[in-house]
Amino acid sequence: MSMTVLTVxxxxxxxxxxxxxxxxxxxxxxxxxxxxxxxxxxxxxxxQVIVTDINMPRMDGFxxxxxxxxxxxxxxxPILVLTTESDAExxxxxxxxxxxxxxxxxxxxxxxxxxxxxVAA
Amino acid sequence: MDPxxxxxDTFFQECEEQLAELESGLLAMEGGDQDPETINAVxxxxxxxxxxxxxxxxxxxxxxxxxxxxxxxxxxSGRLAASPEVLKTMLRAADILADLVTSARAGQExxxxxxxxxxDELKAMSGAAGADEEEDWGDFEFQPMSVAVDVPEEAPSARxxxxxxxxxADLYAKANEAALLLRELVRLGDSQVELDTSEVPLLDxxxxxxxxxxxxxxxxxDTDELAIRExxxxxxxxxxxxxxxxxxxxxxxxxxDIGALLARAQAEAGPLIETAPDDFDLTALLQAAGLxxxxxxxxxxxxxxxxxxxxxxxxxxxxxxxxxxxxxxGLAANQSRKTEAGATIRVDLDRVDRLIDLVGELVINQAxxxxxxxxxxxxxxxxxxxxLDELEQLTREIQDSVMAIRAQPVKSVFQRMPRLVxxxxxxxxxxxxxxxxxxxxxxxxxxxERLADPLTHMIRNAIDHGLESPEKRAAAGKPAxxxxxxxxxxxxxxxxxxxxxxxxxxxxxxxxxxxxxxxLIAADATLSDEEIDNxxxxxxxxxxxxxxxxxxxxxxxxxxxxxxxxxxxxxxITSKPGKGSTFTMxxxxxLAVLDGMVVSVExxxxxxxxxxxxxxxxxxAEDVHSLxxxxxxxxxxxxxxxxxxxxxxxxxxxxxxxSSDGVALLIEGEGGARAALFVDAIQGQRQVVIKxxxxxxxxxxxxxxxxxxxxxxxxxxxxxxTIVAVSRGEMRKAG
Numbered sequence: 001m002s003m004t005v006l007t008v009x010x011x012x013x014x015x016x017x018x019x020x021x022x023x024x025x026x027x028x029x030x031x032x033x034x035x036x037x038x039x040x041x042x043x044x045x046x047x048q049v050i051v052t053d054i055n056m057p058r059m060d061g062f063x064x065x066x067x068x069x070x071x072x073x074x075x076x077x078p079i080l081v082l083t084t085e086s087d088a089e090x091x092x093x094x095x096x097x098x099x100x101x102x103x104x105x106x107x108x109x110x111x112x113x114x115x116x117x118x119v120a121a
Numbered sequence: 122m123d124p125x126x127x128x129x130d131t132f133f134q135e136c137e138e139q140l141a142e143l144e145s146g147l148l149a150m151e152g153g154d155q156d157p158e159t160i161n162a163v164x165x166x167x168x169x170x171x172x173x174x175x176x177x178x179x180x181x182x183x184x185x186x187x188x189x190x191x192x193x194x195x196x197x198s199g200r201l202a203a204s205p206e207v208l209k210t211m212l213r214a215a216d217i218l219a220d221l222v223t224s225a226r227a228g229q230e231x232x233x234x235x236x237x238x239x240x241d242e243l244k245a246m247s248g249a250a251g252a253d254e255e256e257d258w259g260d261f262e263f264q265p266m267s268v269a270v271d272v273p274e275e276a277p278s279a280r281x282x283x284x285x286x287x288x289x290a291d292l293y294a295k296a297n298e299a300a301l302l303l304r305e306l307v308r309l310g311d312s313q314v315e316l317d318t319s320e321v322p323l324l325d326x327x328x329x330x331x332x333x334x335x336x337x338x339x340x341x342x343d344t345d346e347l348a349i350r351e352x353x354x355x356x357x358x359x360x361x362x363x364x365x366x367x368x369x370x371x372x373x374x375x376x377x378d379i380g381a382l383l384a385r386a387q388a389e390a391g392p393l394i395e396t397a398p399d400d401f402d403l404t405a406l407l408q409a410a411g412l413x414x415x416x417x418x419x420x421x422x423x424x425x426x427x428x429x430x431x432x433x434x435x436x437x438x439x440x441x442x443x444x445x446x447x448x449x450x451g452l453a454a455n456q457s458r459k460t461e462a463g464a465t466i467r468v469d470l471d472r473v474d475r476l477i478d479l480v481g482e483l484v485i486n487q488a489x490x491x492x493x494x495x496x497x498x499x500x501x502x503x504x505x506x507x508x509l510d511e512l513e514q515l516t517r518e519i520q521d522s523v524m525a526i527r528a529q530p531v532k533s534v535f536q537r538m539p540r541l542v543x544x545x546x547x548x549x550x551x552x553x554x555x556x557x558x559x560x561x562x563x564x565x566x567x568x569x570e571r572l573a574d575p576l577t578h579m580i581r582n583a584i585d586h587g588l589e590s591p592e593k594r595a596a597a598g599k600p601a602x603x604x605x606x607x608x609x610x611x612x613x614x615x616x617x618x619x620x621x622x623x624x625x626x627x628x629x630x631x632x633x634x635x636x637x638x639x640x641l642i643a644a645d646a647t648l649s650d651e652e653i654d655n656x657x658x659x660x661x662x663x664x665x666x667x668x669x670x671x672x673x674x675x676x677x678x679x680x681x682x683x684x685x686x687x688x689x690x691x692x693x694i695t696s697k698p699g700k701g702s703t704f705t706m707x708x709x710x711x712l713a714v715l716d717g718m719v720v721s722v723e724x725x726x727x728x729x730x731x732x733x734x735x736x737x738x739x740x741x742a743e744d745v746h747s748l749x750x751x752x753x754x755x756x757x758x759x760x761x762x763x764x765x766x767x768x769x770x771x772x773x774x775x776x777x778x779x780s781s782d783g784v785a786l787l788i789e790g791e792g793g794a795r796a797a798l799f800v801d802a803i804q805g806q807r808q809v810v811i812k813x814x815x816x817x818x819x820x821x822x823x824x825x826x827x828x829x830x831x832x833x834x835x836x837x838x839x840x841x842x843t844i845v846a847v848s849r850g851e852m853r854k855a856g
């Protein structure tokens with residue numbers, strides 16, 4: 001069975017870009033609009049990898065990562081954060097929160113898939 | 122559509138939403154909103170636009186969005202105060218961003234006229250606030266860079282590297298996996314992996330969460346240090362990593378390798394545009410390099426120890442209102458949005474329109490059936506007739522529900538107005554505040570779309586002609602800032618929209634003077650105040666002398682009235698000297714059905730829109746006067762209005778019906794001109810489903826559309842304005 005990737009992003013455009021790139025690479029994609037929605041989808045879909053944006057309404061990426069890492073059931077799921085080059089500080093905060101790795105926006109689809117393969121078997 | 126184009130479409134749709142969010146957020150802040158989630162949402166809107174623009178390489182947009190975002194970030198972090206001046210600049214920036222989105226959507230990527238100026242203003246604001254971010258890179262050319270990843274400072278091929286990799290517990294806690302990293306590492310060349318278990322304690326001393334294993338890997342072949350370090354990119358700081366070139370000088374030598382740093386930073390920027398130099402945090406990098414690793418790190422020190430995740434303080438004086446802290450507040454604030462998003466589906470308009478068409482057919486069919494049953498002579502109390510009543514009820518409900526699908530809040534057109542107000546205010550030099558009410562009031566999508574132009578014109582007028590200059594206002598004891606109010610409400614099955622100002626009101630002397638001068642009224646005409654006010658709707662009232670840059674674009678209020686009437690609406694003005702004027706528009710909620718007066722003419726059934734009819738009357742012979750030919754006028758309360766024989770106007774008969782044999786409908790047509798339509802008889806009032814004649818047949822002068830009646834016959838809906846205009850022309854010839 002193909003690997004399930006959960007993408008969490010409040011931008012529809014970004015969610016669609018991610019879906020296109022990931023589906024092309026053979027992943028099953030499930031989506032959420034923000035951190036809280038992400039936690040709900042996480043329970044229901046059991047993804048093997050999570051790709052999340054940082055700046056989102058309701059619950060941002062940092063909060064979301066902390067929640068996932070604090071949940072014994074899901075703490076081992078690799079989480080990649082979407083960040084821009086200019087957000088060096090955010091990247092580090094995300095790592096402190098427990099992010100496994102990061103993807104620089106605007107992302108290159110191959111790099112995205114590489115990054116996912118780097119963190120998930 | 123190819124998927125990429127479809128996403129681009131999504132992007133532009135989303136941009137519209139983000140722009141609306143941006144503007145309403147900034148306006149809320151201007152109104153004193155200090156909720157951190159508001160500025161966050163504003164920042165997010167610009168950030169998202171920039172993100173999407175990056176994906177589609179819309180460079181003018183990216184560049185401007187970046188500068189804007191930087192300024193907003195300063196504001197978000199409290200370094201830039203949200204003063205009224207700052208917010209005004211931000212609002213103007215939002216306007217330019219909207220323009221850039223529009224041009225990008227049209228495929229005309231280019232610089233906006235005011236982009237540079239505003240860009241500079243924003244940069245000045247950000248620069249003044251955040252002294253740390255001095256670098257002015259607004260002129261930085263954004264060129265897609267394709268930096269080869271495999272260009273370190275020295276030719277590396279066919280060399281061997283010795284890699285020592287010791288994960289820390291943190292690495293595992295972040296769900297990184299040593300095995301996966303090693304798997305990727307060995308792909309780089311011929312490899313030998315040795316596991317060093319010397320640090321593994323005895324079983325009873327083992328901490329299951331701790332990390333004890335060390336790997337020593339030798340990689341040889343066509344690879345380089347950069348590629349090796351890239352494998353460990355995500356675990357920098359969560360492991361000890363030594364990479365040593367074997368049998369060569371160079372990278373293994375210790376010290377900070379600036380060349381490699383730069384190469385890597387560029388490689389990370391990738392071939393896509395995002396160069397964003399502010400990530401180029403040399404201070405942090407140098408700090409990181411200079412900072413000794415907390416533990417006995419073996420030499421050589423990692424050349425690429427980027428900022429250690431832990432305390433290495435960010436150079437900026439910290440960001441107090443950072444999102445993690447806001448998350449819980451944001452949660453409450455945005456709870457409602459989730460419900461909105463969750464309860465919405467997007468449907469093609471075509472599908473909705475097809476449904477509306479079908480329901481229209483259903484309504485007609487139900488009416489036909491009801492009539493047949495009546496004709497069959499079934500008793501009203503019979504089960505069939507009662508069942509039919511229920512069917513009728515149900516059909517109406519279905520119709521209402523389906524119409525409601527096309528209904529949208531007027532917000533989408535209202536929200537275009539603040540920008541207009543800002544622009545006109547700037548042009549006229551009059552400070553103006555726009556107040557909107559009832560933005561959630563819903564009306565048919567088509568009505569909304571066609572409201573934009575008349576509203577734009579009326580608001581321009583309100584500011585340009587309605588509001589006095591600040592000096593005059595001060596003299597009249599009013600606050601310098603004028604208020605223009607835009608309100609929407611539902612009233613008896615229609616939507617009412619009001620545009621009002623608190624200006625000087627209509628200058629009746631002047632209006633009357635202009636009307637006399639233009640020959641619109643007789644010099645000695647006695648008019649009520651209301652009639653004078655309504656003169657401004659007359660065609661030809663608006664004159665070249667009146668044309669100013671703002672409101673007079675050769676379009677007068679008569680055009681506004683005509684476009685409102687084309688929507689089946691009416692417009693009125695009330696004005697109080699010194700207090701201001703109010704334009705009131707009343708419009709049908711939908712264009713798919715019409716309240717009609719069903720009349721007969723020469724055995725034909727016709728429908729007149731009720732909105733145009735003021736009253737109906739039975740003409741007395743002595744009130745009707747012939748003007749020669751077939752032209753007649755009727756005297757109504759002392760005034761004369763043309764009496765138009767509809768049968769003749771439409772060619773049903775050659776001789777007019779004697780005035781005692783019919784009924785007159787007093788109507789108000791274009792420009793407020795009154796006329797009486799003379800028909801044979803009135804059958805009744807009915808809501809009818811509008812069927813386009815143009816779509817099904819062709820355009821016919823004097824006929825606006827058609828409908829199907831209960832007996833299955835087609836009835837034409839009268840185009841009153843055309844009938845009146847044509848008859849007047851004939852009357853002029855006759856008279």
